[in-house]
Amino acid sequence: MPTEVDYLLLGGGLASATAAATLRLEGAKGSIMILSNEELPPYYRPPLSKQFLLGAATAEMLSIYSDSFYKEQEIELALNVSAIAVNTETRHVTTDTCGDIRYGQLLIATGGRPKPLEIPGTDLKSIHYLRRKAECEAIRQNARSGAKSAVVIGASFLGMEIAMSLIALGLHVTLIEADDKVLKHLESTDISEYFKGHAESQGASVLLRDTPLAFHGEGGQVREVETASGHRVPCDLAVISIGVVPNTEFLQGSGIVLDEGLVVVDELLRSNVANVFAAGDVTSFYDPVFALRRHIEHWDNAVKQGRLAAKNMLDQRLRYDEVSYFFCDVGDISFSVLGAPEEGNEQFSRGALDKRSLAIFYLKDGVPRALFSIGRPVEETRHAEDLIRYRVNLGDVQDRLSDQTFSLAQIPISTVLILQGGGALGAFEWGVVKALEEEQIFPDIVAGVSIGALNGAIIAANPRHATEALESFWSDLSVRTPFLPPGEASRAITSMEILMFGVPNFFKPRWLQPFANPSLLPADWTSYYDTAPMKELISKYVDFPTLKASPVRLLVGAVNVATAELEIFDSYVDDLTPNHILASGSLPPGFPWTVIDGEAYWDGGIVSNSPLDLVLDRCGPGGKHVFIVDLFAGHRDLPKNMMEVMSRRDEIFYSERIRSDRRLRETVASYRTLVNLILAQVDPYKLTKIQQRPLYIEMMGDGALVNFTRFVRESANGEPSSRDYDFSEESIRLNQAAGYALAKKTLHHPVGNVEGLTAASPLPVLLPVQTRQTSPRKRTGPM
Secondary structure, eight states, X not given: OOSEEXXXXXXXXXXXXXXXXXXXXXXXXXXXXXXXXXXXXXXXXXXXXXXXXXXXXXXXXXXXXXXXXXXXXTEEEEOSOOEEEEETTTTEEEESSSOEXXXXXXXXXXXXXEOOOOSTXXXXXXXXXXXXXXXXXXXXXXXXXXXXXXXXXXXXXHHHHHHHHHHHTTOEEEEEESSSSXXXXXXXXXXXXXXXXXXXXXXXXXXXXXXXXXXXXXXXXXXXXXXXXXXXXXXXXXXXXXXXXXXXXXXXXXXXXXXXXXXXXXXXXXXXXXXXXXXXXGEEEEETTTTEEEOOOOXXXXXXXXXXXXXXXXXXXXXXXXXXXXXXXXTTEEEEEEEOGGGOSEEEEEEEXXXXXXXXXXXXXXXXXXXXXXXXXXXXXXXXXXXXHTTOOOTTTGGGTTOTTSOGGGSOOEEEEEEOOOGGGHHHHHHHHHHHHHTTOOOSXXXXXXXXXXXXXXXXXXXXXXXXXXXXXXXXXXXXXXXXXXXXXXXXXXXXXXXXXXXXXXXXXXXXXXXXXXXXXXXXXXXXEEOHHHHHHHHHHOOGGGGGGSSSEEEEEEEETTTOOEEEEETTTSOOOHHHHHHHTOOTTTSOOEEETTEEXXXXXXXXXXXXXXXXXXXXXXXXXXXXXXXXXSOOOOOOSHHHHHHHHHHHHHSOOOOOOHHHHHHHHHHHHHHHHHHTTSOHHHHHHHTTSHHHHHHHSOOOOBEEEEEEOOOOTTXXXXXXXXXXXXXXXXXXXXXXXXXXXXXXXOOOOSOOBOTTOSSOOOOOOOOOOOOOOOOSSOO
């Protein structure tokens, strides 16, 4: 076994397996090891209480990946090995059988073990817990070896599944639950009563508000359970399902902060110790969707957190703002739960339980917090996911949620403003913002590059009142030439003046700076101008420490000079500073690179002047109305001279592009058709279970359409190349007026297109869609 590993993943479950696969998919080149105290490669645990317990699934069907997958991806599996200590100062993990392993990055995904029931008699034979494959096999063997009756302690999700499986194996089952209802975490008396009745109809006995006091037996074999209420329940088999204890004892003394045994991580799944992450059942993580710390023991959560932890181990700085799914099979009835039902204080339902088609929306002060779904269309569930994720206030429509003809797709989710780079043309964006605010359209997300990043930062720092701040900002930027009459000649002279002397509040030329410092000699220049004045100016209009609390999320793009990678700075993830904004506008060779945390960055427009991709990658594609300000014309007559050639080259280079991958859309549609053809051969009982699985819902259910409204700046043939740096007072005024007029016209007379983007696409597939004006939705807190 190697003594040094680049990516060491502790735990042999779904989170570790997903993280390992994601690391390779995202281009990790170093060594990867999964260290597990089990004897088997990572496998799915949900079937243990259902298909595998019933004998309907084989051991091979449990495997997450084949043995060949790990070999091909060069992922080492260290099985039957336990971590017994972690030294975060030297980055060493001590194991029980294989010595010390030094790590570069560490993921803690050790999951949990069943919480023990500490009463007399638990050492009797045929008393089981269910967490591992071997434990499942023991229960099944016990059930098929003459057992007639069983007791299941705990009637939550796992307990109910085990009970129904044991009934299907021919045993009489008694459920004992300390609470006053089964499935208490669903926070619905009606649902609990329904499933209690369903279990009883299948032959189960249910004891509520009762707890076991002792197991009794003879010959070392369990024979009955004595309860606090005085019942003595006969049983040949018992399964205890009262919760889980995190496997984190080995972290004591490591310096990693724990809370009741759970690893405390932030929304990026980082612990308090550098290079140490955690994922899955073992975490206490900050959930920005609900603005509180949470702990989730779900299959879907393990997948999503394992994937995200791997990406952040590669320094992608992505926050966990997913809505977790949970599915459960109570015998032949399957249901899904999204979000946090305990967070809701109002419930609205559509459909009916007796028809096995019901959705319950859990709202808190009009904001959806969770969804219970059984037998409902996948599109409805996908729309609900977005409503929960973006905390859309449904106060105006909540009474319509019970109407099955009311589509959730009609509810606008978030408003996005996309701002390009274009130097002085950024005044056009100011005009658009003024028109939007007059129409009561305010962005929830603003994404900008270069001058668009400067405008975007001011918008995020001044929510719903950005016009005044932008007006003052652009007034500070404007260059006045007092003794010249207005017109093209005046603007041309001012542009030459700017080339020679700069813009006082933006950039100043290096050739006017003293040469006392040898680093400023021309031979050592890496740019023609110094942008220090802009750093001071943007600080005047943006209170950077408060950006994380702004209701407007800011995304800006910059290119890492050393790696050539486009990186995203996110106000809800990063502690943004003036340097982050300057980095996005550091266009060479005019402007110098900007250094952030030791890394040099240039203008994001070098790679992509259109930050639309940034939004969809970070915030998902579903249910958005996107307003795009396009500063560079997409269509123009052929250039007639060299000046027009240069101008047209820049237009093409910096123009906004929407990826239109029809082939990918056709492929996705074909796969969906194939899936539906296969499922048509599946019996209805199995089909209903498949349709409640999170992966099926996410891949087969379309999210809400993305709607685009575009404000395309028109420029005349022969437009001077100085347009980008013409910060003359007259040009700024004309650009602002043009943006305002075009936005007003577009908003009142929208031009529609015919194609759409849905949230179901596995990759961003961006196509123009029909424009429609939407009112901004109210939401609670930053998202």
